[in-house]
Amino acid sequence: MPKMKTKKGAAKRFKVRAGGTIKRGQAFKRHILTKKTTKNKRQLRGSTAVHDADVASVKAMLPFA
Numbered sequence: 001m002p003k004m005k006t007k008k009g010a011a012k013r014f015k016v017r018a019g020g021t022i023k024r025g026q027a028f029k030r031h032i033l034t035k036k037t038t039k040n041k042r043q044l045r046g047s048t049a050v051h052d053a054d055v056a057s058v059k060a061m062l063p064f065a
Helices: 007-014 038-043 052-060
Strands: 015-018 022-026 047-049
Touching: 007 052, 015 038, 022 052
Parallel strands: none
Antiparallel strands: 015 022, 022 047
16 A cells, blocks of 8 residues: 655644644734724734645645644
């Protein structure tokens, strides 16, 4: 049998927390920030959990996490 491999792009983007939820960074904070409101940019700080509908596909990309 071939080895199971981790998708390295996913490994750089996601971390599994101690409780089992998957942490991800916020999108829409990289460029074209002048037209976004200060409130919007402030609420995009930090990290959040992966949505329930996407957890299965993220776990499949991270078999050893």
